[in-house]
Amino acid sequence: MKRQLILEDGTILVGEGFGSDVNTIGEVVFNTGMTGYQEILSDPSYCGQLVTLTYPLVGNYGINRDDFESIQPAIKGFIVKEASDFPSNWRNQMSLDEYFRMKNIPGISGIDTRKLTRIIRNHGTLKGAFCNIDEDAKTVLETLRAKPLANDQVKQVSTVAPYASPGRGNRVVLVDFGMKHGILRELNKRDCDVVVVPYHFTAEQILQLSPDGVMLSNGPGDPKDVPEAKAMIAGLLGKVPVFGICLGHQLFALSCGANTEKMKFGHRGSNHPVKDLATGKVAITSQNHGYTVEGDSISGTRLEITHVALNDGTVEGLKHKDYPAFTVQFHPEASPGPEDTNGLFDRFLEMVDIYKQGGVLNNA
Template structure:
């Protein structure tokens, strides 16, 4: 079935539809990863977006039960150069077409994804619509101009109720802003006793769970739209060790008095080099974000920049000067991507141990 992708600037791409036969509007973005399309399409941080994959062949190893980063995908559409009709892998259970049919998500293949990527890089992310070939371009452009993208993406993808993921180790409260399962998996691998809570959980409710540490997850959208989380972070900062990833990093910065801004086309892919300013070492990282912390807004805060992006110099890591709290803009859990930064989960647990040791020594000196 013929489909078309129409961008708000008037660009039109005609290709072959796959998946659902529905139409869909979203913010069109691109991801440069060469593999990991299943993790990408199930990443809640893409909520409300139409995702373009720059790698030319997608779907060749199919869809399996193990590589999802969420149970229900939140993307509004998928754009590829070529979608494999006959995937080949021992774990394969469904093709891309079958999976998107089941999830009622439209896809389009056979278009020039290089040209589309160049348009986005030149003009920034654009609203777009995947629709049937019969739709008139003028009518679609009118709809795109009238469409306001939603600002409640975190609410859409966050868990509605708290739930445990038990372990025998440190208790970590994981605040779900659109959490990838890879984050939970890394904590479980370290035997953490994890309690996952909704995005709008208050500081008082979190502290009542007696956590040894708090983790702020990734998630979609503009961090300034999640005002409840900013207030919560202010309420727990200094009372419990804290580690933030991606959106959690941006929310932490806002809570500490810094500012954020929308990037032209963002960082989305699995090969972004990041420099650790303390060691000078460069790690390849997995990234997915459209907002960044403004560098000049750090000056009047109690924050230090710990990591920067090699490609554009944007801030990739922060730590608090007074409290046990640090964050990174990239994804140390990968899924997909390199695991160079996986050690940050161990660093978080070590920070908890250090804080507990310091508290124990202080209590002992008071008793003496």
Template sequence: MKRQLILEDGTVFIGEAFGGEVEKIGEVVFNTGMTGYQEILSDPSYCGQIVTLTYPLIGNYGINRDDFESINPAIAGFVVKETADFPSNWRNRLSLDDYLKMKNIPGISGIDTRKLTRIIRKTGALKGALCNLNKRVDEVVTQLKATVLPTNQVKQVSTKTAYSSPGRGPRVVLVDYGMKHGILRELTNRGCDVVVVPYNVTAEEVMHYHPDGVMLSNGPGDPKSVRKTLEMIRIIQQEVPLFGICLGHQLFALANGADTDKLKFGHRGSNHPVKDLRTGKVSITSQNHGYTVEMNSIENTDLTVTHTALNDDTIEGLRHKHYPAFTVQYHPEASPGPEDANYLFDEFLRNIEVATTKGEEKCLNAGI
């Protein structure tokens, strides 16, 4: 069966349909990763987006039970050059096509993904529609131009209620803006007692859990669409060590007086070089974001830039000048991607250890 991808600029790609049979509209973006399609499919940060993979053959090792980043994928559609009909891997449980059918996510294959990527790089991310061939292009283009994409993505993918992942180590409250399971895995691997809470949690509610530290997770969409969380961040950063990733990084910046802006086509892939300005070390990082913290907005804040992207000099890391709070724009938990930046979780735990020791000394000095 044939399917078409129509962009809001009138460009049409006709290819083979696979996956779900529904029609979807979303922002069309691209990811340059050579592997990790299962993690990309299940990453909540892609909520509402139609994702193009630039690597030509996708699905060759199938879908397994272990590599999901969320239980229910929020991606709108999947665009590939070629799908593997007969995946081969010892962990394989489903083909890519079977999985997308099960989750009712439409896909299109057999199109020129290089051409599509070049269009996005030239014009920026575009709205697009995956639809049947009987749809008239002019009508779909008119519909796309009139469509206002939703801004409540974080609300869609965040947990509705708090839950725990028990451990014997320090208690970390993880604010779920669209959390990848890789973040939770890195914390639990280090023995942390993790409490995952909804995106709209208040500072008072966070402190009721008596955290030793707080993490701000990744998530989809424009950080300015969840401004109500900024007051919580401003209060919490003064109380306990804080670590933010991706959307959490952008929200931390906004909470401290900086500004964010949308990138032309975003950073999405597993091979983005980032320089640590403190050490000069370069890490190869996994990234997935469409917004960035503006460099010129940092000057009159209490924030210091700690990391920058070598490809375009955008901000990739921030640290507070007075509180044990830091954030990164990239994904130190990888999944998919290199684990060069995994040490940041250990740095977060060291901050917690220092803060805990200071708290204990303060109590002793006060005779408590």
């Protein structure tokens, strides 16, 4: 069945539909990863987005039970050059088409994804709409331009109630702004006693759980759409070690007086080089974000930049000068992507141990 992708700038791309046949509207973004489509489609940070994969063949190893990053995908749709009809892998349980039908998610294949990616790189992210080929493009375009994008994505993907993932080690409260399962897996591997809490928990509610450390998860959307987090994070600093990832990094910066801004087309992929300013080492990282911490806004705060992106110089890591707290913009748990920076989880737990033993409250 033919399907249209209509962009708010008037561009119309025609392809073949797969998955659900529902019409949908979302923000069109692109990811440059060559593998890991199952982790990408189930990453809560893509909530409300139409995700374009630049690698031309998608679905060739199918869908399996082990590689999900959430139980319920939050993406609005998938845009690919070619969707494999006959996946082949020993773990394969169903095709991409079968999975999307089951989850009521639309997809479109046969699209010139190189052209679409160039449009986004030149003009920035755009709103887009999936619709059937027989629908009037002018009417769809008018609806698309008039409809604002959602700004409650974190509320949509965060857990509604706290729950435990028990362990015998350090107790870590993980604030769920749209948490990928990879973060929880890394804490579980280190035998942490994890309590996952909703995004709107206050500092007082978190401290009542007697945490040894607090993690701020990744998540979707504009960090300024989560004002509850600013007071919560500020209330934790100096009382418990803090480690933030992606959206957690941006929210940490806002709580400390820095600013964030929307990027032209963001960082989404598994090959982004990041430099550690303390060691000079460069790591290849997995990233998925459309907002960044404004570098010039760091002056006048008690924050210090620890990592920068080599491609565009944007801020990729921060630490607090007075308290045991640090954050990174990239994903040390990867999922998908390289695990060059996985040791940051160990660094966080070392900080927790030092703090528990009465160590100095700094992050030098």
